[in-house]
Amino acid sequence: MDYMLTNDELHWIRDVLSSNSVATITEDELKWLRRIKGNDYVYDPVSLPPHYVRLKKTEFERIENKEITRKELDNLRATMKVYTPEELFELRNKSARVNQGIKDFSGIYIICNTVTNDYYVGQAENVFDRAYKHFVADNGSRELYLDYYRLGHEFSISLVPLEKTSFSDLNELEGNGIAAYDSYTNGYNKVQGNYMDKPSFKNEDYQSVAELLLDRIKETEEFSALKNDSNRRNYIQRFFQEQLNLPFDVNLHWGFMQNLTKMIRQYQKANKYKKN
Template structure:
């Protein structure tokens, strides 16, 4: 699968000194200005924390700071765009019907608004028409773990609220259509969830904050390049296609690295497993 030259390159990157993973000068200045200056945090204590953990905290703070301008930007787009009813969205989940109407699928986020209860759900997909309607036709009780949490913590469900007659409107936002620049659909989704207070802690439908904690964070750009190269090499193999859960993806990555005598760093294995999951979800949505 990998040539000797490719193995040596991957090994050199994975064993390279972790100095590249240290916080940058810009990140340190932001910590001083915002976390210390505005929030009164202890600078010395912060910089002793693992860099990836600090970056997650930085991102969380930025989400909160930006939620107002993101909400305004998305609201402006939603006012200009058609809002779909669940019935319309379910119908447009059929590709033949979309084709007959000249409607193309696209990559982006969708904002589901329960206007009866005034609560939101923000999701993402590389093919929004294939994904968004599922919330209105899929019974969450079929997912045992999710349903257990729903009952125990009395969490809202789109499907249940739709069945009891709540009114919904759905806005589909193409990636790249916002006036604000976002580096990825994940980033747009995270900001949308924050902007609309869509997570369950605010009474919304989202169970997570859009992978703020679980997003893949490689130690440096070289690790990212290695991960993208490896993914391209393995994505058509049968063993790759058989991966079904995150533990299996991590075990697969560990065994793959071991097979070629490469360093088994969990700082690489965990985000690479997340990358595999994202690829599989995107590939499934495109079929």
């Protein structure tokens, strides 16, 4: 297991990961808190843990930006074909799409009940394989399905590619889309999106260590063989043993390992699609 780390880097990583340092937030997060709570606010990590701050900040920003996001998505939808559920049923098979020159893609689907103007926003790595399932029993939103099947409401569906938007990943696009169409409060969505899929490190030193490690290992053969989170966690624990000579302390290191695991998974996913 060769990470090409210098001795100074190894000593620094060992110092960071062996110290029981306090959890902190970034300067940007502190500025946001003071904007909400007042300029004299003093951060207390016990009463307001960093991960909770990040969750609430993300939620706040999505709501604050919802009109901008709605305009962006509406403009994109206006240039794209709008599907009916029946058309999506016909296109659920790859052969049917190939015959029409349609390629599947990673993005979100925006489902609108044209009778009630209620929305559902979802994400998929292959939108044609997923969107139609909401109109099949026990495969998506139950309320949406009942409005379609029992009440006979009409629906329109827009499929928006991630690469056409200003967002960098599906979770951000979906979460902002849910806020933009108010589909959690007044629509079919039961959750506000995936807030905590992003890594949320204890402090900036922990994050810097993780970024350095990812940069050094991402081109190795062993890295490319990590196919699931169990492999990734085992890989990280071996790093502690073989490179740092540190015993893996569950209480001290579990959060770091979970977040580095997320970083590795997301990097591999993004890199996979770039190559394809």
